[in-house]
Amino acid sequence: MRICILSSFEDSLSRDTGYSVRIYNLARGLASLGNTVYVVIPGANVDVEKMDKFFVYKNRGFLPRKVLYFLARMLEIAKPTALFFYDLLFVIRIRNVIQSVDIVQIEQQASGGLLVPVIAKIWKKLVVVDCHDVFQSLRVGHTSKMRQILETFFERLVYKYANLILTVSEKEKEILTSCGIPEEKIKVVPNGVDVESFDRLSIDLKRVKGRYGLEGYRVVVFVGNMEYLPNREAVKLIATKIAPLVCKEVNNVKFLIVGRCTEKVDSPNLIFTGTVKDVAEPLAISDVAVAPLFRGSGTRLKVLEYLACGLPVVSTTKGVEGLNIEGNSCVIIEDDVSSFARCIVKILNNLDIAEKMRRNAKESVVGYDWKKISAQLHETYEEFLRKESRALKEI
Structure with missing residues (x-):
């Protein structure tokens, strides 16, 4: 199969955010199974390069960057390049790639409100919408009412014209079916984790602890992109409520905050790493991982990464929403x-409890390995194309 993965985010392959981890691993997984995969993203210059086993096409549109950033501020859009999906020159430049493939998999469904109907109805290509989360602007509530209305309108339009919709969990699928979208049009393709890359034994723990000044400290870790409001709220909660309570009960504890950092919270108990090259390293030196989230959408890759690294996890209900690990x-x-x-304190003070949780952690994510998920998506696409071929023959 020839597959085009189309994303409006410039950092879609950076692997330091949830969406970039998903896009990269699905592209790599599908390419590893013999498919020709093109990932089309915005870029400063028009360029083609090979990354692992897939091709990356970088394109720019007509709008200058200063105009993009101005419009983004006006419309409260966090990623200015999302506007390229509405830029005629960008659309023209990616046309040849799109027309050469069997399936177009589009990310950021709210950005594709006008592009998806063009691809599906004018260019006559099969469109798959990969929903990292559904109706985020409504569920997270981090934007103005006007933007919520616009995003919801365009998102519904995308779902109408898509041939197939991918969701990351059954809960996300239920939200779509409750909005009248046919169940047979939706396929659950969960987020995953590269289990092999989270091997603590291959990491120099002393070196990593020294890098962050954590020699002699117990470590509680939180991973998250601070550009995302629920993650910023979680860090604030850790700094003001959770960390003081834990540090009062346990000596020599630090909270390690890993990920893109737009603003730091002033707290003696917190250490911010910023973006890291390999998230497995800070996880490997940690004793407990946390996900104190109270709103959000989609599913949290951070929790899968915690477990793949063999870490005991303390989470809110929202933090593990959509993952089949409740009661684990x-x-x-x-x-x-x-x-x-108090749960964090209990784990830190009880080595038997911590060790038992560690033993069960890796086993709990075996079904979430990206290789298995990519193989399932490959089969889904093959069956999808067979059905479309049969339907054309019957016409």
Whole structure:
């Protein structure tokens, strides 16, 4: 098969955000199975390069960057390049790639409100919409009412014209079916984790601890892109409520905050790493991982990464929403903030509990390996094309 993955985010392959981890691993997984995969993203210059086993096409549109950033500020759009999906020159430049493939898999569904109907109805290509989360602007509530209305309108338009919709969990699928979208049009393709890359034994723990000044400290870790409001809220909660309670009960504890950092919270208990090349390293030196999230959409890749690294996890209900790990002995779910902190203390003070949770952690994510997920998506696309071929023959 020839597959085009179309994303409006310039950093779609950076692998330091949830969406970039998903895009990269699905592209690599599909290419590893013998498919020809093109990932089309915005770029400063028009360029083609090979990355692992797939091709990356970078294109720019007509609008200058200064205009893009001005419009983005006016419209409260976090990623200015999302506007390229509405830029005629960008659309013209990617046309040849799109027309050469069997399937177009589009990311950021709210950005594709006008592009998806063009691809599906004018260029007559099969369109798959990969929903990292559905109706985010409504569920997270981080934008103005006007933007919520616009995003929801365009998102519904995309779902109408898409041939197939991918969601990351059954819960996300239920949200779409409750909006009248046919169930047979939706396929659950969960987020995953590269289990092999989270091997603690291959990491020099002493060197990594020294890098962050954590020699002699117990470490509680939180991973998240601080450009995302629910993650910023989680860090604020850690700094103001959770960390003080834990540090009062346990000596020599630091909270390690890993990921893109737009603003740091002033707290003696927190250490910010910023973007890291390999998230497995800070996870490997940690004793407990946390996900104190109270709103959001989609599913949290951070939790899968915690478990792949063999870490005991304390999370809110929202933090593990959509993942089939509830009731698992490697995750403690607690929504009360004081009780959340006490759960961390309990794990830090009880090596038997911590070791038991560690043993169960890796086993809990075996079904979430990106290789298995990519193989399932490959089969889904093959069956999808067979059905379309049969339908054309019957006409």
